[in-house]
Structures are given as C-alpha cells and as structure tokens.
Amino acid sequence: MLAPTSREGRPGARPGRGPSRLLLLAAFLVLVPVALPIVSLVGTVLANLGELDSVLSWERLLELSARSVLLVATVTATALVIGTSLAWVLVRTDLPGRRLWSVAVALPLAIPSYVLALTLLAFSGPRGLFQDFAGIELPVFDGFFGAWLALSLSTFPYVFLLTAESFRSIDPSLEEAARGLGASPTRVFLTITLPQLRPALGAGALLSGLYALSDFGAVSLMRYDTFTRAIYAQYAGRLDRTPAATLSILLIVLALAFIWGEQRSRGRGELWSRTVRRPAPTHILTMLGRAGSRIWLSLVVVTGVVLPACVLVAWVARGVAAGSIVEFDWGALGGTLLVSALAATVATVFAIPVAILTVRHPGRIATWVDRLVGVTYSLPHITVALAVLVFTLAWLRPLYQGIGVLVVAYAAVFLSQAAGAATSALRTVNPNLEEASRGLGHSSAATLVRVTLPLIWRGLLAGAALVFLTTVKELPITLLLRPTGLDTLAVRVWSAAGELFYANAAMSALLLVLVSVIPAYLLVIKPRAVRA
Amino acid sequence: MEVPADMMRLVASLLALILVLGACASADDDTLTIYSGRGEELVGPVIERFEEETGITVEVRYGDSAELAATLLAEGEDSPADVFFAQDPASLGSVAAAGLFERLDDDILSLVDPRFSDAGGEWIGISGRVRVVAYDTSLVDPSTFPADEDGFTDGAWANRVAIAPTNGSFLTFVAAKIVLDGEEATLAWLEGMAANNAPTYPKNSAIIAAIDEGQVEAGLVNHYYRMRFAAESPDTVVANHFFDSESAGGLVMPAGVGVIGSSDAAVQFVEYLLSEESQRYFAETTFEYPLIGAVEADPGLTPLSELPQPDFDLSDLAGLLDRATELVAEAGLL
Numbered sequence: 062m063l064a065p066t067s068r069e070g071r072p073g074a075r076p077g078r079g080p081s082r083l084l085l086l087a088a089f090l091v092l093v094p095v096a097l098p099i100v101s102l103v104g105t106v107l108a109n110l111g112e113l114d115s116v117l118s119w120e121r122l123l124e125l126s127a128r129s130v131l132l133v134a135t136v137t138a139t140a141l142v143i144g145t146s147l148a149w150v151l152v153r154t155d156l157p158g159r160r161l162w163s164v165a166v167a168l169p170l171a172i173p174s175y176v177l178a179l180t181l182l183a184f185s186g187p188r189g190l191f192q193d194f195a196g197i198e199l200p201v202f203d204g205f206f207g208a209w210l211a212l213s214l215s216t217f218p219y220v221f222l223l224t225a226e227s228f229r230s231i232d233p234s235l236e237e238a239a240r241g242l243g244a245s246p247t248r249v250f251l252t253i254t255l256p257q258l259r260p261a262l263g264a265g266a267l268l269s270g271l272y273a274l275s276d277f278g279a280v281s282l283m284r285y286d287t288f289t290r291a292i293y294a295q296y297a298g299r300l301d302r303t304p305a306a307t308l309s310i311l312l313i314v315l316a317l318a319f320i321w322g323e324q325r326s327r328g329r330g331e332l333w334s335r336t337v338r339r340p341a342p343t344h345i346l347t348m349l350g351r352a353g354s355r356i357w358l359s360l361v362v363v364t365g366v367v368l369p370a371c372v373l374v375a376w377v378a379r380g381v382a383a384g385s386i387v388e389f390d391w392g393a394l395g396g397t398l399l400v401s402a403l404a405a406t407v408a409t410v411f412a413i414p415v416a417i418l419t420v421r422h423p424g425r426i427a428t429w430v431d432r433l434v435g436v437t438y439s440l441p442h443i444t445v446a447l448a449v450l451v452f453t454l455a456w457l458r459p460l461y462q463g464i465g466v467l468v469v470a471y472a473a474v475f476l477s478q479a480a481g482a483a484t485s486a487l488r489t490v491n492p493n494l495e496e497a498s499r500g501l502g503h504s505s506a507a508t509l510v511r512v513t514l515p516l517i518w519r520g521l522l523a524g525a526a527l528v529f530l531t532t533v534k535e536l537p538i539t540l541l542l543r544p545t546g547l548d549t550l551a552v553r554v555w556s557a558a559g560e561l562f563y564a565n566a567a568m569s570a571l572l573l574v575l576v577s578v579i580p581a582y583l584l585v586i587k588p589r590a591v592r593a
Numbered sequence: 594m595e596v597p598a599d600m601m602r603l604v605a606s607l608l609a610l611i612l613v614l615g616a617c618a619s620a621d622d623d624t625l626t627i628y629s630g631r632g633e634e635l636v637g638p639v640i641e642r643f644e645e646e647t648g649i650t651v652e653v654r655y656g657d658s659a660e661l662a663a664t665l666l667a668e669g670e671d672s673p674a675d676v677f678f679a680q681d682p683a684s685l686g687s688v689a690a691a692g693l694f695e696r697l698d699d700d701i702l703s704l705v706d707p708r709f710s711d712a713g714g715e716w717i718g719i720s721g722r723v724r725v726v727a728y729d730t731s732l733v734d735p736s737t738f739p740a741d742e743d744g745f746t747d748g749a750w751a752n753r754v755a756i757a758p759t760n761g762s763f764l765t766f767v768a769a770k771i772v773l774d775g776e777e778a779t780l781a782w783l784e785g786m787a788a789n790n791a792p793t794y795p796k797n798s799a800i801i802a803a804i805d806e807g808q809v810e811a812g813l814v815n816h817y818y819r820m821r822f823a824a825e826s827p828d829t830v831v832a833n834h835f836f837d838s839e840s841a842g843g844l845v846m847p848a849g850v851g852v853i854g855s856s857d858a859a860v861q862f863v864e865y866l867l868s869e870e871s872q873r874y875f876a877e878t879t880f881e882y883p884l885i886g887a888v889e890a891d892p893g894l895t896p897l898s899e900l901p902q903p904d905f906d907l908s909d910l911a912g913l914l915d916r917a918t919e920l921v922a923e924a925g926l927l
Contacts, residue, residue: 117922152603179802187807201808280757281795285927294927295757297659298918300666300687380825447663454667462673541664545654545673547627553633556655560632561821 073178080422081302083504088430089416094473095205095437101448105306116304117291129315131289132208132280133270139213140269141262143361144220152228153275154344163225163577163585169365170527171577173534174552175278176364176570179558180372182282187486190372195296206285212273214365218526220265222527222584223481227261230489260488264317264481267431270319271439272479273310278536288312289441296443309444316439320432342390370574380469380564387564393548394572400464400549401532401541404471405525407564408479412524413471413509416483416517421492438477443535446472450541467542471532478523487513526580533577550576624650625858628665630658630679631848636880649858658684661763665853666691675859676720678850678866682711683765685849686911689715695850697863704721704867705884709847712908718847719866720875721882721897725843726754726834727819728811729804735834741925742770742813742842746785755792755812758926761845762797762815767921768913770841773903776920783924793926798822804831813842814895820880833896839903847884847907901920 080088117125147166151159171179184190184393186201202210239249255262278286288308295305321368345352377387415434449470453461460466472479490513498508517553536551543549550573557566571583629636634657644651654661654674662684665672672693679685688694694715700909702714709718726738731873734773735755739745745754757763772778794800799891819831835841850866852859865871872883880899882890890896 099665117927118925121922121925182808183802183806189806201806203808218625219890282799284793286793290759292926294922296663297657297759298921298927300663301915320743377823383820383825384825385825411758443660450664451667461668498898541654541660548633552655556632557634559796559798560634561801561818561825562634563825564630 068451080418080426081169083505084414084417084422088418090413091411091476093468095433095476097452097473098437098440098445098448099433102306102309102313102444102450105302106229110304116295116307118563125286125291126311126315128205128285129274129289130310132205132285132287133273133319135209136212136216136273137266137270138259139209140217140220141266143213143217144222144265144269145224145253145258145262146224147217147221147310147358148228150358151227152236154350154354156346156351156354160585162362163568164360165366165513166221166582167218167530167584168574168577169214170530171533171581172215172366172570173278173536173554173573174211174215175282175536175558176274176373176534176554176573177215177369178207178279178282180369181207181211183372183376184368190375203283203566205284205285206207207286208280208362209286211278211279211283214526215279216272216359216366217361217525218268219268219478220262222523223268223485224258224263226523227258231257231459235435236411246291262483263326263522267320267323267435268438268478268481271316271435274316274319274439275441277441279444288315291443293443296447302447305366309440312440315431316436319439320435324428324431330449339504341372358442366574370571375572376563376567379566380562380567385564388566389572390548390550390553390569393550393553393569394576396531396543396547397549397551397573397576400467400471400547400561401529402544403464404532405467405529407472407480408528409477409483409521409525412479412521413514415476415480416487417513419480419484419488425437427561434477434480437474440474442474443541445470446538446541455540462542462544464547467538467544470538470542471535472528474538475531476529477526479521482520482527483517484526486517486523489520490516523584528585530577530584531578533573564581596701597707610864612818616710616911624652625675625856626676627653627674627676628661628674629653629655630677630681630684631655635676638878639866639871639874642870643862646865647858647861649861651862657761662687665693668692672853673697674853675856676850676852676862678718678848680848681761681765681846682849682907683761683768683910683914685716685851687914688851688853689908689916692909693853695853695855697852698860699864701867708902708904709845709884709907710849711851712906715908716849716851717863717867718849718884720848720872720879721845721884722754722815722817722848723764723835723845723882723900724762724841725805725814725815725819725844726761726811727801727831728823728834729807730832731830732810735832738834739837741836743782743840745791745813746782748789749788752792753810754786755794755803755809756786756926757794757796757800757812758812758839758921762798763912764914764917764921765846766813766841766844766911767917768868769844769903769905769915771920772842772905776916779917780920783920783926787925791926795912801831803915806828808834815846815879820891820893823827835900839901841903843900843902845882845897845902846880846898848881873913 100314149157151163179201185199187198189199192198236249236253275289277289277293281290292305292308295308381387415430418430433486449466453466493510495508498512532550536555538554540547550569555567555571557569640653658680665677666673667689677688689711696714697717702710702717705718709721710716716848745847764867767779786926794803797814797818800814802819803809805822805826806811822831823829850863852863867885869887872885874880874881876888876890880891
C-alpha cells in the first residue's frame with residue numbers, strides 16, 4: 062500500500078480537516094476482521110506467558126528467521142526486477158503483441174504456489190520430465206533455489222501490474238525535459254523515471270514479499286524450512302495452540318520490520334504531477350532490443366505458465382493412459398467463481414474507507430492502518446482461519462460455516478491488494494473536486510458516490526481482479542471456513558494431489574488457470590479502455 | 594454519472610446475497626453431516642453408494658484429519674457433524690478424549706478385531722494401513738534394509754531415507770514409538786535421523802513422488818501410497834518394504850470412524866463402512882487392509898495376520914500427539 066507518512070505538503074491530503082466520524086467508523090468496521098487474527102494471537106500468547114520457552118530453541122528460531130528473511134528478500138528483489146522490466150517492455154515500447162503478452166505474464170498469479178512447486182519438482186531432477194524429453198539431467202529444483210523460483214514466479218505479476226499502471230500514468234514531461242537537457246537514457250531512467258515509479262515499486266515489494274512470508278505450500282514442498290512451515294507444523298502436530306501463536310507473533314515482528322522499512326524508504330517528496338494526463342512516449346525498439354525483449358518475455362512466460370501447464374497436461378495424459386477417469390468438476394468450478402467474486406467485491410468495498418483515510422488524511426492513524434492491513438496479509442492463512450473460526454463459534458454462532466464469514470475472512474487477508482490499488486487510484490483524483498462537491502452542499506457520502514467513485518472505479522476494478530486471482534488459489538482459509546459441501550478447485554487440487562490422483566489434480570489445476578484468464582485480461586485491458 | 598449508481602446497487606445486492614446465503618448455511622436436520630479427514634477421491638464413491646442405497650442425504654466436509662479434530666474440539670457438543678471419519682487413531686483419540694463421541698454398540702464393535710478400535714468403544718477402525726519403507730528399486734537392494742527403523746540412524750543411510758515429520762501418520766508412529774520404546778529412545782532415534790540429514794517432506798505423497806523422480810532413495814510412509822501411485826504410473830520404480838519385526842516402524846494404523854450425538858443415520862453409515870461391499874472397495878480401490886474377516890486384502894500385500902505387530906492399545910496414542918511433536922521439534926526436525 063502506498064500510504065504517505067509525512068503530514069504536510071502531500072498531494073491529495075486535506076490539510077486542516079481531520080477524518081470525518083463516518084469515515085473513522087467505516088474504517089473501524091473494516092479493521093475488525095483485519096485485526097481479529099492479530100488480537101487473537103496476542104491474546105493466546107499473553108494468556109500462556111509461562112510456557113513460551115519450550116517451543117523451539119533460540120538457535121533454531123534465529124535460523125528460521127534468517128531463512129525467512131533471505132527468502133523474502135530475494136523473492137522481493139527478483140519480483141521487482143522481473144515485474145518492472147516486463148512492465149517497461151509492455152507499456153513503453155512498440156513491441157508487437159503487447160496485450161497478449163500482458164495477459165500471459167499476469168497468469169502465474171492464479172497458479173497456487175504448491176502446484177507451481179509440484180510441477181517444477183516433476184520437471185527437474187534425474188528422472189524429471191525434462192530428462193525424459195531432452196535427455197539432459199537438470200539438478201532438482203528444490204531447497205532454497207526451488208522456493209525462490211516458485212515464489213518469484215508467483216509474485217512478480219503483482220509488481221508487473223502495479224508498475225505497468227504507473228508507467229502509463231506518470232507525467233512524461235519531466236523525462237522529456239531531462240532528455241532535452243542532454244541526459245543519457247540510463248540517467249533519465251535512474252533519476253527521473255525510477256523515483257516516479259517508487260510508490261508502485263514499494264506497493265509491489267510489499268505484496269510480493271509479504272506473500273512470500275505467508276506462503277506454506279511452496280516452501281514445504283521445496284523442503285526449505287521457514288517460519289511459516291514451523292507454524293504449520295505446530296498447528297498440525299498439537300492441539301495446544303500456544304506454540305503456534307508464539308511463533309506467529311515473531312512472524313508479525315518480521316512483517317512489521319519489512320513494512321516499516323518500506324514506509325521509511327519512501328522519502329518525503331513526491332514527484333507525481335497529476336495535471337497532465339497524456340500517454341508517455343513510446344520507445345521504438347531496435348531489432349536487437351526486440352529480440353532481447355522477446356527472449357526475456359518468453360523465458361518468464363515459459364517458466365511461469367507454459368512449463369507448469371505442460372507438466373499438468375502430461376499428468377492428465379499419463380493418468381488417462383493408465384485408465385484413470387478424469388473429470389471436469391463443474392461444482393468446484395462454480396464454487397471457485399462464487400467465493401472469488403464475492404471476496405473481490407467485499408475486499409473492494411473494504412478498501413474504499415482505507416484508501417480515503419490513507420490518501421486524504423495521512424498521519425499516524427493512516428500509517429498504522431496500513432501496517433495492520435499489511436501484517437494480516439503476511440500471516441500464514443491457517444492462523445487467520447483458526448482465529449476467525451474460534452471467534453465465529455464464540456460470538457457469531459448462527460453465521461458459523463456460512464459463506465459470509467468465509468468471504469469476510471478472504472477480504473480481510475487480501476485487503477492489502479485491494480487497498481493498494483484503490484489508494485493509487487485515489488491519488489490521481491484532485492481533492493478540490495471533492496471540496497467543490499461538498500461546497501455545493503453535497504454530503505460526504507453523496508460526494509463519495511457522485512464524484513470520487515466514478516473517478517476511481519477502474520482502479521477499484523483492478524484491485525478486485527487482484528483479489529479474485531489470489532482467492533481462486535487460496536487453500537487453508539477455504540478448508541477451515543467454507544460451508545460444508547462447498548467445493549473449490551483449489552481444494553480439489555490439494556485433495557487429489559495429496560492422495561496421488563495426479564490426473565484429477567492436474568485437470569482441476571488447469572481449470573483454475575483457465576478461470577483466471579478472464580480477470581487477468583480485465584486487469585490488462587483496463588487502461589486501454591480508459592483511453593478509448 | 595450512471596455507472597457508479599449501478600455499481601453501488603450491484604455491490605449492495607451482492608452484500609445482501611452474502612448475508613442471506615450466510616443465514617441459510619446451516620444444514621437442515623435430515624441430512625447426515627460427515628467430517629472426513631480422508632480425501633474425496635478415496636471415500637467419495639463409498640459415500641455416494643451409501644446415499645443411493647439408503648436414501649439418506651449426506652453432506653461431507655473434507656479436510657485434514659488433525660484440523661478437523663481441532664475444529665470438532667472448538668465446536669464442542671453442538672457440532673454440526675454427526676460422524677468423524679479420520680485418517681489416524683491420534684485425531685480420533687483427541688476427539689474421544691474430549692468426550693464428543695457416542696459409545697458404539699457392541700454388535701458393531703465385534704465386527705472388527707479389537708486391536709484396531711478404541712478400547713472404550715468410542716471409535717472403530719475401518720481400514721488398515723501399514724507403515725513401510727518405500728524405496729527406489731533401481732537404487733536400493735531391499736536385503737540391505739535394517740530389521741526395523743532404528744537401523745536407519747546408521748551413518749550408511751545418511752541423506753537416503755526421507756521422513757514427513759509434520760505429517761499425521763508420522764506423528765502417530767512417533768507416539769507409538771514413545772509407548773513402545775520410551776521417550777528417551779524415541780528422541781534419540783529422531784536425533785539420529787536428524788544427524789543423518791534425513792530429507793524431510795510435508796507428506797507421504799510428496800515422498801513417493803520424490804522417490805519416483807529419483808530425488809531420494811527411500812522414505813518412511815504408509816503402504817498404500819505406492820500402490821495408488823502405480824495406478825497412474827504403472828512402470829514406477831517405487832516399491833514397498835515391510836519390516837519383519839514388532840517395532841513401531843511397521844505399525845498397522847487404522848483409519849477409523851466415530852459417531853457424534855445420537856443419530857441413526859450415523860450408525861447406519863458406520864455399518865455401511867463395515868459392510869462387505871465397502872470393505873471390498875477399500876481393499877481393491879484404495880489398497881488398504883479390510884478389517885472385517887469376510888474380505889481379503891489385495892493379493893500383492895502381506896496378509897494382515899502375517900505382519901508382526903507390537904502389542905499395545907491404540908487409545909494410548911492420542912494423548913501423546915503433542916509430546917511427539919515436541920520431541921520432533923527438540924530433535925531439530927521442525
């Protein structure tokens with residue numbers, strides 16, 4: 062999320078006016094489900110302070126922290142490099158077929174990290190599929206390398222989508238001026254373009270890094286021990302919830318440090334000028350540039366989409382050849398579409414007060430709201446699911462195992478994505494328009510509906526698409542909180558793969574990717590629709 | 594502008610829909626609700642047949658056995674579940690310890706050898722699974738295997754034998770080892786495996802896949818995974834080795850079922866699982882050991898009666914699950 066931390070001189074801030082009571086109330090209501098898991102963890106630990114020493118040794122804790130930090134740092138850096146470079150090629154150059162490429166590079170978002178890990182493992186190694194086809198033995202893609210590869214591939218699209226949007230909307234006049242004054246292209250990029258991309262890069266880094274921190278599926282299959290794996294092990298192996306809660310608190314500290322670092326590094330000034338809204342100049346690629354761009358794009362798309370898809374198809378084929386009956390699970394497909402669409406909608410509604418608070422009323426409250434949203438996003442999903450389950454049983458029994466609780470839990474966890482997109486969109490709206498509306502006698506609510514929402518709804522749609530793509534692959538929350546009998550494709554993949562029904566698992570995973578083409582397409586064509 | 598008004602209406606109606614759906618989520622009383630820690634691929638067909646034959650509507654909540662047990666404990670007395678069908682005795686035991694199961698009738702309990710059910714009659718075994726060593730036939734000569742799991746801490750096996758230390762069936766085995774060999778010996782064994790750098794995987798299925806793909810030579814798993822895997826990959830190099838000793842490493846662990854609250858349909862379901870038809874399904878399709886006398890196990894398997902088994906009470910395992918996890922953590926495997 063892109064919350065400015067300084068109080069004065071922010072474009073978009075409304076100096077002199079605190080947030081209205083209605084806004085604070087709305088933000089508070091949204092933050093109840095967001096804060097619930099954190100409060101529950103702290104509560105569990107405080108209630109059992111005496112037993113804290115017995116979880117894991119200090120050396121092991123340090124080791125796990127170091128491994129988590131290493132993974133998050135390298136995944137974030139890789140996602141930034143891949144995402145930004147692809148965004149530049151696909152937004153700022155004249156490479157043919159940019160729209161198709163853009164959909165393709167957004168697709169890895171929809172592949173669950175455990176499926177990506179399974180397919181990478183099956184592809185590599187002494188008897189992997191690559192060995193079968195090419196006769197060349199690759200080393201096994203496991204351990205740190207495997208976890209880094211799988212998570213980089215599943216998170217770089219966040220950076221890509223956010224920076225692509227930024228590349229489209231930053232004011233080209235500064236770059237033109239710099240170039241006119243004789244600066245080299247490299248210098249222009251480093252001193253003019255990069256600082257303007259800074260908010261998008263920060264938001265992308267948070268979405269990628271914190272996702273990597275929360276991931277269990279890829280790291281466990283890749284056999285790379287992290288904090289999250291240790292937390293899952295405690296949940297799986299004991300009825301006592303205190304050890305898992307204690308470890309989760311340490312994870313929260315790691316997440317806060319990461320978020321704090323991002324907030325600190327934002328700097329005070331902002332180069333965004335929002336008065337001009339015209340497309341940035343297109344960079345004409347040389348033959349060599351074109352070839353290089355195509356190779357880079359192909360490498361990413363092949364590793365992140367084509368390769369996993371081929372392995373999945375191979376599994377389906379192998380199962381069918383051995384006589385397995387492979388079926389399309391239409392019920393699970395319907396369930397996936399239903400819960401993902403609802404989660405995207407609710408997360409987007411939640412994002413509106415959060416975005417208004419961060420953009421229009423920057424300050425201490427906004428900064429902490431941002432941190433809270435980010436921390437919950439970084440938690441292992443089992444932690445969130447259990448907190449919501451226990452809370453619902455105690456206080457909202459009639460809603461227990463209802464789809465409402467499930468959807469609110471998704472929305473609370475993935476709010477970071479929706480709020481990030483909403484915040485960026487709201488920054489582009491001149492607050493004077495809203496002031497004028499209020500000056501003309503409209504209430505704040507009427508102003509929101511008549512002025513603000515019409516101006517930012519495409520940004521909201523982008524956030525909704527991100528949440529949709531992340532929800533389709535969600536597993537732990539779905540397993541624990543779904544209504545009995547409701548199936549999703551992610552659940553089918555997990556259950557079939559766990560019992561070694563690979564053909565069925567692969568078919569469900571392929572359906573999952575197919576379902577995700579539509580929101581990925583929406584994300585990518587959105588800015589063109591604005592211009593048209 | 595018209596767009597936002599439409600959008601607001603859309604959002605409002607979706608939110609309303611969620612609340613309505615949420616309100617009518619609780620299932621009505623006529624349906625039988627099963628919490629199944631066993632996968633839909635495995636038991637879905639059995640449940641469908643049960644519905645066809647009895648006309649009872651069944652709702653199934655599939656999940657991980659340990660997570661479902663935790664869910665049941667959180668739900669307590671008024672759980673929506675009528676039946677808990679679990680992978681392992683430990684999950685069943687924790688639910689039994691919380692007093693949530695109804696004691697089963699003696700004529701049902703008498704269908705199964707008492708060593709595969711709860712001593713107090715709280716839950717009953719449905720199908721048997723044996724802890725084995727799965728191995729790569731192209732890399733390992735099975736005659737070199739030690740007599741029991743203790744031999745794998747020998748330096749000769751360093752880096753070669755995979756385990757799934759966070760998996761329910763592995764933890765149940767560790768709990769059994771605590772009962773049989775004591776805590777000290779169990780911890781020493783776990784530390785030996787850790788010192789031997791035993792590759793750790795999240796679950797049995799991942800170990801089988803890794804052996805098949807040549808990434809590890811052998812692993813401690815349940816017997817039926819290899820057979821399930823071979824159903825889709827007939828030419829796999831993975832084979833099973835059964836320990837020929839009365840150790841925890843060759844334990845027969847039943848998947849089992851318990852009834853929550855008083856429901857005739859639930860009892861009918863338990864009876865159906867123990868019918869010849871279902872037991873034959875488990876023997877032939879999921880390659881597990883049927884637990885009623887009338888049905889034979891897969892001919893490729895060592896018969897249940899010929900597997901040397903340590904003598905102990907499965908009900909003892911449940912309370913030891915947390916201790917098992919602690920020991921696994923202490924040995925540095927978490």
